[in-house]
Amino acid sequence: MKVVRWVLGLIVMALHGLTLPRRGKRSPQQLQQLEEALQGFALYQLPTCPFCVKVRRSLRRLNLPLELRDVRGDARHRQDLIEGGGRMKVPCLRIDHQDGHTEWMYESDDIVAFLNKRFPLDDAH
Ligand SMILES: N[C@@H](CCC(=O)N[C@@H](CS)C(=O)NCC(=O)O)C(=O)O
Structure with missing residues (x-):
């Protein structure tokens, strides 16, 4: 199963690239x-x-310089996600709001919709 997942991961990365x-x-x-x-x-x-x-x-399409945190490569990020978001599930967008509260947004479709709405591309450029 691990090998299948690894191969699928490679295919996803290759197609993406x-x-x-x-x-x-x-x-x-x-x-x-x-x-x-x-x-x-x-x-x-x-x-x-x-x-x-x-x-x-979608980050690339919108040209958003947003920090990526690899939850496998860094145990601290993994722990933060589990403790803060409540689930070891990715992707998850962490938003530290100015009033001090932190939002953990799961679900790729929700994240993409949020980013498109909040940081739209200016068609003039
Ligand atoms: N519906 C979710 C699916 C996300 C998902 O299944 N992520 C996998 C990695 S590819 C995961 O984190 N699985 C762990 C889990 O579900 O507990 C989305 O669109 O974001």
Whole structure:
């Protein structure tokens, strides 16, 4: 089972690499503003998880410099996800709100919809 998952992961990564979506255009000024706006955001994920790949593709389309946290490669991130979000499931978007509370958003479709709505691409660029 582990081998099957490993092979599937490799296929997902290869397909992703071969069909990388175009990175959305944003001005240097917009990118700098985004970097600040995204300070409190992090995506807990795994490189080969297909749902995580879906979210990462959307990050690329939207050109969002959002921090990725690998839950297998870093035990601390894994622990934070379990303790904070309540489940060892990826992808999960962590949002540290300005009022101090932290939101843990699971479900790739919800994450993609949230990012598209919150950080839309400006068609003028
Ligand atoms: N419906 C979820 C599926 C996510 C999912 O199944 N992720 C797998 C990794 S590819 C996982 O974390 N499984 C562990 C679990 O469900 O406990 C989504 O779209 O985000």
